[in-house]
Amino acid sequence: MIKEEYDFDNMEEYLSTNIDLFIAGEPTKEERSVFLVNLWREKPHLLLTLDGINRFKYTYTNNSKNIKESSNLDIPIGLPILLKKLSVKNINLLLDISSLDHVLIMVLVKQLIKNITPRSLFAIYIRPRQYLNPPLIEGLLLSEKIHEIKSVPGFAKREAEEQTLCSFIGFEGIRLKPILETANNISKIIPIVAFPSGGLHWFKLTMWHSMDILESETRDVTIYKCFSESIFDAVALLNELCTQTDGITLAPLGTRPHSVAAAIFATKHPSTKIIYDYAIERENRTKGISNICVYHLSSFIEIP
Numbered sequence: 001m002i003k004e005e006y007d008f009d010n011m012e013e014y015l016s017t018n019i020d021l022f023i024a025g026e027p028t029k030e031e032r033s034v035f036l037v038n039l040w041r042e043k044p045h046l047l048l049t050l051d052g053i054n055r056f057k058y059t060y061t062n063n064s065k066n067i068k069e070s071s072n073l074d075i076p077i078g079l080p081i082l083l084k085k086l087s088v089k090n091i092n093l094l095l096d097i098s099s100l101d102h103v104l105i106m107v108l109v110k111q112l113i114k115n116i117t118p119r120s121l122f123a124i125y126i127r128p129r130q131y132l133n134p135p136l137i138e139g140l141l142l143s144e145k146i147h148e149i150k151s152v153p154g155f156a157k158r159e160a161e162e163q164t165l166c167s168f169i170g171f172e173g174i175r176l177k178p179i180l181e182t183a184n185n186i187s188k189i190i191p192i193v194a195f196p197s198g199g200l201h202w203f204k205l206t207m208w209h210s211m212d213i214l215e216s217e218t219r220d221v222t223i224y225k226c227f228s229e230s231i232f233d234a235v236a237l238l239n240e241l242c243t244q245t246d247g248i249t250l251a252p253l254g255t256r257p258h259s260v261a262a263a264i265f266a267t268k269h270p271s272t273k274i275i276y277d278y279a280i281e282r283e284n285r286t287k288g289i290s291n292i293c294v295y296h297l298s299s300f301i302e303i304p
Helices: 008-018 031-039 075-085 102-115 173-182 200-215 231-241 256-268
Strands: 005-007 021-025 045-050 055-062 067-074 092-096 120-126 143-146 163-169 186-195 224-227 248-253 273-276 279-281 292-296
Touching (some): 005 008, 008 120, 008 292, 021 031, 031 092, 092 102, 102 256, 120 256, 163 173, 163 231, 163 256, 173 186, 173 248, 186 231, 231 256
Parallel strands (some): 092 120, 163 186, 163 248
Antiparallel strands (some): 120 292
């Protein structure tokens, strides 16, 4: 597996010339959520936002053809229909994962690398310059609330008698506790802590409350780390750690690149289950734009 991750400055001209459609989240008060829309306003783009657990809202805009349409659809059936309607199989596609909801990211990735595969697939992740709320002892408070823990659409699987829970842990370590309390038949825990390249203090922040929860477990637990912005490193780590063919449950509670990695791994290993706590993110969580990473994900596309 070749690690195809690049700085946006080195890829902007290529992407601007070759991308036929980009998919992003609906703009919010965060600056990074409007970056692509402002940069490539004239390019065809599809904006998605989660509307409950199994539904989403979309707005498709194609200014060159004077098209703008929006609607609400269910995720399992409506999203594949929408992607086929937009002729995704014939185009070069870019996902803005920094603005998309985690659940939509995972469902989109599965569709795009397995079922409705584009000519080429890129993703972009924009790291904010700073987080606006002060850190708490349990980590950053980035979510207003969480819904019930459920399987991500398209990644629900029958539980094995013995389950290995592999959880990506982000800046909110406290989210791990309900996952451990809810998951059944867990015989082994593999925690992976997001390790931001921008500063060591973020690594300590993610560990504070997570360690309290993990140390309360009676099992011996080895904690692994992975760069928070690397999709390819996360996929490689999952391939290394999750070697069994059955009984793997992933809980991507960390960064969006790690949610992409979880979806790629689970798509390649059909018996893998993904659960999520459907966190509702706070508004005004971040300020500014730091580095921008581009991922070329075409190597993960399954050729029919």
